[in-house]
Amino acid sequence: MIEQIYPYLILIGSTIGAVMFYLWRQARRVSKLNLALIRLNEQHQFDTPAFLRAAWEPLSRAGLQGISWRLDWFGIPVEGQAGQLKGEEVFREIRVREMAVAVTLFQKKRQGERHYFNESLIETFLLLLRTDMLIKAGATDASLAQMAKLNLFLQHDMKNIAQFIQFTADHLQGAPEGSEQQVLNYLRTATPLIRERADRIVRTLKGGQPQNNPLRPYRLQDEIEHLCDLHRLDCDIQGTVDMLAPEHTLDSVLDNILKNYGDFSQPEYGLRPLVHVGISENGNSVDITFESQQTPSDIPLERLFEPFWSSSPDGLGIGLYQAKQLLEMRGGKLGVQRKDNGALQFRIALPGKIINEGHMQHKGTPTF
Amino acid sequence: MANQNKILLVEDDLALRTMLRGILELNGYSVAEAGQRSEALGQLRADPAVEVVILDLGLPPFTHQITEGIQTLKQIQAEILPVKVVVLTGQDQEAAALEAIREGAFDFLAKPASAETILGAVRRAQLFQQKELELNREGITRINLNVQVSEGMKGVRSDAEERLVRQVLKETGFNVYQSAKRLGVKRENIYYFMKKFGIQRDD
Numbered sequence: 001m002i003e004q005i006y007p008y009l010i011l012i013g014s015t016i017g018a019v020m021f022y023l024w025r026q027a028r029r030v031s032k033l034n035l036a037l038i039r040l041n042e043q044h045q046f047d048t049p050a051f052l053r054a055a056w057e058p059l060s061r062a063g064l065q066g067i068s069w070r071l072d073w074f075g076i077p078v079e080g081q082a083g084q085l086k087g088e089e090v091f092r093e094i095r096v097r098e099m100a101v102a103v104t105l106f107q108k109k110r111q112g113e114r115h116y117f118n119e120s121l122i123e124t125f126l127l128l129l130r131t132d133m134l135i136k137a138g139a140t141d142a143s144l145a146q147m148a149k150l151n152l153f154l155q156h157d158m159k160n161i162a163q164f165i166q167f168t169a170d171h172l173q174g175a176p177e178g179s180e181q182q183v184l185n186y187l188r189t190a191t192p193l194i195r196e197r198a199d200r201i202v203r204t205l206k207g208g209q210p211q212n213n214p215l216r217p218y219r220l221q222d223e224i225e226h227l228c229d230l231h232r233l234d235c236d237i238q239g240t241v242d243m244l245a246p247e248h249t250l251d252s253v254l255d256n257i258l259k260n261y262g263d264f265s266q267p268e269y270g271l272r273p274l275v276h277v278g279i280s281e282n283g284n285s286v287d288i289t290f291e292s293q294q295t296p297s298d299i300p301l302e303r304l305f306e307p308f309w310s311s312s313p314d315g316l317g318i319g320l321y322q323a324k325q326l327l328e329m330r331g332g333k334l335g336v337q338r339k340d341n342g343a344l345q346f347r348i349a350l351p352g353k354i355i356n357e358g359h360m361q362h363k364g365t366p367t368f
Numbered sequence: 369m370a371n372q373n374k375i376l377l378v379e380d381d382l383a384l385r386t387m388l389r390g391i392l393e394l395n396g397y398s399v400a401e402a403g404q405r406s407e408a409l410g411q412l413r414a415d416p417a418v419e420v421v422i423l424d425l426g427l428p429p430f431t432h433q434i435t436e437g438i439q440t441l442k443q444i445q446a447e448i449l450p451v452k453v454v455v456l457t458g459q460d461q462e463a464a465a466l467e468a469i470r471e472g473a474f475d476f477l478a479k480p481a482s483a484e485t486i487l488g489a490v491r492r493a494q495l496f497q498q499k500e501l502e503l504n505r506e507g508i509t510r511i512n513l514n515v516q517v518s519e520g521m522k523g524v525r526s527d528a529e530e531r532l533v534r535q536v537l538k539e540t541g542f543n544v545y546q547s548a549k550r551l552g553v554k555r556e557n558i559y560y561f562m563k564k565f566g567i568q569r570d571d
Binding site for chain 2: 152153155156159160162163164165166167168170171174175176179182183186187189190191193194197232262263
């Protein structure tokens, strides 16, 4: 009895096998086309207009008849088409902020599995378009926010410099007779401070990369003490090293790190945050650690070196990023970690020539 | 009266502060300096000889915003410190001016301002301050009020009462007897107002 149904069972099995094989091949083909679309989008760096122009090739391989699109890109309308504009239409409009795209895809009328395979491919294509537009919107927002932040900083700093120039002119013009020496004293005190500020602005504009960066002798303890005072920090400094280091690199790095302790700490007014500083020689470089427990515990460490991220509404968020870049350009390192006792620790490895004790000259002397 | 020419300069930029101090000193003023809010308020509380404050609104820790400067102004008003405040700032002019005037600034100057402009503002502020003190000695107290007209007279009266009682209590060193005498009311009324407005000696 059972022998009689063998041929049927074989036939049914073969049919199922053939159908499975067919579906497997179709699925594989569609999967490859989906991947091709994704790769193509990556090649065009997620740029909607470029991707839209190049997408017809993989879409045509999927058996689509044609495509027409209308793009409104920040107020500029552009249109395009490819293939034959006939058959069943799939129309979709995507709008993200000042970008809009209306796409019509043309396909042969398909039934069953082919309809679903094509639908999957079309949806992938549309999803990629939408994602590209959202990426663009995000990037545009971020750029505008960064520009606004930078503008705010520059405007404030430039106004202060303009005010300084105004005061200097007023001093020079209106100094009462006999008070010239006094005016000179005011200028002597204030001019280096404004020069420091101007240098900082220039460094910010250049992305932290100074043009002239001569080596200068440093007594690290003195340098750090001076900056701590400037940022109203109480610094407990252990160890000292005299070294030759690139002038603007060291200034900029130390300044940015200490400024951040001031920003993070936000102490009760009148109380200066305490920062422990350790300085030690390590072969041909110097290790400097900065540590303070007066920092919020919720600072996300991974964001600290991200450009234009700041924990403070007042921060530009570029300082630490620049400091890290500057150090790495010189073969140094800058790292950050949260210690077991909760202290936020920055660690610098700064390559440079160590000067033996007794050979240290006053800053800026031409000995070196 | 103590030193009639004392100015408090509140500016976090040390270079500007030095230069402006120079201008003021060369024009006969005695200058005290502060780089942030707490320091400024501390000096004002400790030194009643200060007549005029030149205040930068962008103070640490938020040097690119007006919050700290405005907060300083608010505290000066709340504590009824007897000074006139001339705001000198590089912040967004429109918004900063509106806020500063709302919080009782006497004058508003945008950076960069010339020495002549600043000195002019300081002289006017000083004149107003001195004349107000003279009026005060004659028993006339000037009070500053921000009122929401739409809230009607009742609210205005209540605000004025509170401000006046606070001011007189402060001027008399919290002496209820003298305050009542100056205001022409009974001591019980002063206690009533103190309770009503939550005025405490530490205010």
